[in-house]
Every structure is written in C-alpha cells, then in structure tokens.
Amino acid sequence: MRGKTPILEGGMEYQQLGMNNQDAEWLASRRFTIDDIARMFNVSPIFLQEYSNSTYSNFSEASRAFLTITMRPWLANFEQQIKSALLMNSPKRGIRYQVEFDTADLLRTNPKERFQSYETAIKSGVMCPNEAREREGLSPRAGGDEFSQAWKQTVEIKQQPEGKA
Known part of the structure; x- marks a missing residue:
C-alpha cells in the first residue's frame, strides 16, 4: 500500500501533506530571484530576509561585508562630493577640514x-x-x-x- 491513499472513514477528507512539484518549482524560482536581486545590489541575501543558510556569525560577517563591499564605495563618493562642493582650502596654514561618515554603529x-x-x-x-x-x-x-x-x-x-x- 506504499504510495497510495489509505481508505478514509467517517467523513474524513483527504488533505495533502507535502508539496506538489509545481509549488516546489515556484519556491525554488523565488529563492533564485532573491539571490538575483542580492547579486544586482551587491548585498547578502540575509538583508533581503532570506535566512535559510544564516547563523549569527554569518549575519555578523554579512554586516561587515555590507559596509565594506556595498556601502564603503558609496560613502567614499559622497565624502568626496561634499568635500569638493562645500569645503575650500583654508587661507590659514595648518587648518584642514575633514568629511567622514561615522560607521561605528554599523560595525557594532x-x-x-x-x-x-x-x-x-x-x-x-x-x-x-x-x-x-x-x-x-x-x-x-x-x-x-x-x-x-x-x-x-x-x-x-x-x-x-x-x-x-
């Protein structure tokens, strides 16, 4: 009787416990879509709420990687733009202004x-x-x-x- 539906008695109704192939394929394609979006925006799937392969140490490392790989180039670009648009060389020698984003909380x-x-x-x-x-x-x-x-x-x-x- 392996693989067949048992006889249901007393008004019981059949309910499928597993997933059919179409639903399984849909879930796999959804997972692939999340990975695709993560690659496009250079972020870890963890930041797109995809936790299937994550642990605390993965998340901690993903946070560091997010800052280093994804955010650092953007922040450096913003810093350079702010410096060139807003700061001038000081007429007094020895006075320098610096623009830098504080990312300490991101690495906490x-x-x-x-x-x-x-x-x-x-x-x-x-x-x-x-x-x-x-x-x-x-x-x-x-x-x-x-x-x-x-x-x-x-x-x-x-x-x-x-x-x-």
Missing part, C-alpha cells in the same frame, strides 16, 4: 567583543574609561578621564641574597 559587535576591545584600548592608553562609557551610552564617572599607565609599568625583579631561599 556583541557586548563581549566590545568590552574586550575597550579593555585593551584602556590598558594601552589609547582610550580613557569615560570614552568607553560614552560609547556605551553611560554617564561619565569621577576619575574616568585619567588614562591608564599600564603600558608604562615594568616588572621589578628582586634578587634574593645568596644562601637564602
């Missing part, structure tokens, strides 16, 4: 990676604690504008006098 990682990055920056004296707090939307704390001196610290080794252990 998970909290663990962010805090490890802040820790490294603070310990190496590149960033003070209040700068890290500001990036996280927190209010400054007293003494938080002091830069770490950990990168300057050296370890002093004291030698034991001979004969003592």
Whole structure:
C-alpha cells in the first residue's frame, strides 16, 4: 500500500501533506530571484530576509561585508562630493577640514567583543574609561578621564641574597 491513499472513514477528507512539484518549482524560482536581486545590489541575501543558510556569525560577517563591499564605495563618493562642493582650502596654514561618515554603529559587535576591545584600548592608553562609557551610552564617572599607565609599568625583579631561599 506504499504510495497510495489509505481508505478514509467517517467523513474524513483527504488533505495533502507535502508539496506538489509545481509549488516546489515556484519556491525554488523565488529563492533564485532573491539571490538575483542580492547579486544586482551587491548585498547578502540575509538583508533581503532570506535566512535559510544564516547563523549569527554569518549575519555578523554579512554586516561587515555590507559596509565594506556595498556601502564603503558609496560613502567614499559622497565624502568626496561634499568635500569638493562645500569645503575650500583654508587661507590659514595648518587648518584642514575633514568629511567622514561615522560607521561605528554599523560595525557594532556583541557586548563581549566590545568590552574586550575597550579593555585593551584602556590598558594601552589609547582610550580613557569615560570614552568607553560614552560609547556605551553611560554617564561619565569621577576619575574616568585619567588614562591608564599600564603600558608604562615594568616588572621589578628582586634578587634574593645568596644562601637564602
């Protein structure tokens, strides 16, 4: 009786559980259309709500790739246009203006990676604690504008006098 419809009793009605070939082909063509559009606009299918092959790490990497491959050329073009249209060379020497889009939020990682990055920056004296707090939307704390001196610290080794252990 394999592959055949069993006998239905008591007013039961047949309902197909699977998908017929026509519907399966339609879904495959729809998937191909999404991939086609993604290729046309140079974006990952994740950004077109196609999540069949996605994980969190895929999404994180796709976000970075989106900024680097898709947005960076556009942003660079806009920056150049703004510079040429709005900014002139300053008559005073040493004064330069810069136009740059802030893309930090587009690359915002998970909290663990962010805090490890802040820790490294603070310990190496590149960033003070209040700068890290500001990036996280927190209010400054007293003494938080002091830069770490950990990168300057050296370890002093004291030698034991001979004969003592």
